[in-house]
Amino acid sequence: MPALPSAVGNAGRYTTVAMILHWIVALGILALLGIGLIMKHGGLPPQRMFQLFQLHKSIGITVLFAVILRLIWRLTHAAPALPATMPRIERKTAHAGHIALYALMLGLPLLGWGVVSASAFSIPTVLFGEIPWPDLPVLPNMDHKDVAEGILTALHKYGAWLMIALLAAHIGAVLRHRFVLHDGVAGRMIFLPRFSKTPHSPSVRKA
Numbered sequence: 001m002p003a004l005p006s007a008v009g010n011a012g013r014y015t016t017v018a019m020i021l022h023w024i025v026a027l028g029i030l031a032l033l034g035i036g037l038i039m040k041h042g043g044l045p046p047q048r049m050f051q052l053f054q055l056h057k058s059i060g061i062t063v064l065f066a067v068i069l070r071l072i073w074r075l076t077h078a079a080p081a082l083p084a085t086m087p088r089i090e091r092k093t094a095h096a097g098h099i100a101l102y103a104l105m106l107g108l109p110l111l112g113w114g115v116v117s118a119s120a121f122s123i124p125t126v127l128f129g130e131i132p133w134p135d136l137p138v139l140p141n142m143d144h145k146d147v148a149e150g151i152l153t154a155l156h157k158y159g160a161w162l163m164i165a166l167l168a169a170h171i172g173a174v175l176r177h178r179f180v181l182h183d184g185v186a187g188r189m190i191f192l193p194r195f196s197k198t199p200h201s202p203s204v205r206k207a
């Protein structure tokens with residue numbers, strides 16, 4: 001099989017495209033978690049709640065597209081190699097964590113879209129107040145769509161909590177690489193040149 005083009009930048013980092021997609025998705029997901037929890041549990045007046053639901057749906061569909069682009073990029077570009085000193089078990093755990101994150105990044109927006117499509121209220125989705133967005137097929141016309149809506153809502157909600165747990169582990173791992181191991185892994189997804197100068201960076205190795 002021909003080797004994938006490398007996603008490594010010139011200092012053992014991800015490329016600019018990979019970084020841009022990573023940070024669009026990361027910021028989008030943080031916003032969605034915050035907005036989702038406030039709109040559901042914030043006790044807001046109905047009009048404000050409606051606005052937040054529309055904003056949540058708009059950012060959620062945008063994130064879905066960014067995640068699809070990111071997946072395509074990731075599947076066609078190899079990630080920079082991990083340090084040779086990293087134990088096998090840690091590599092496997094990191095790999096499994098990344099797969100779980102991708103599954104949730106893709107699954108949560110689709111589940112949310114499913115909730116809206118099966119909703120008894122049939123409230124139209126208009127992205128950012130401008131773009132009318134269709135429901136998913138089949139769900140709006142199902143006989144017992146209230147059952148489907150209940151199941152999808154529960155999966156979306158518990159999936160969001162699982163996402164929070166995985167994000168906490170992901171950020172914890174990044175901080176460990178940055179402040180305990182000092183192995184350069186944490187800087188590979190960061191634009192700042194100083195943060196990214198690592199023992200893996202060719203410029204540092206020469207020094």
Ligand code: HEM
Pocket residue numbers: 029032033034036037040056057058059060061063064104105108109110111112113114115116153156157160163
């Ligand atoms: C990565 C993407 C997403 C994340 C992280 C996310 C997160 C959340 C969270 C944290 C909640 C509150 C759950 C609760 O405690 O009850 C929520 C609720 C909701 N989300 Fe999302 N969401 C995402 C994508 C979407 C999308 C794309 C849509 C629709 C197009 C959507 C529609 C909804 C709806 C309708 C609810 C309320 C469900 C209910 O009535 O309980 N979400 N979301």
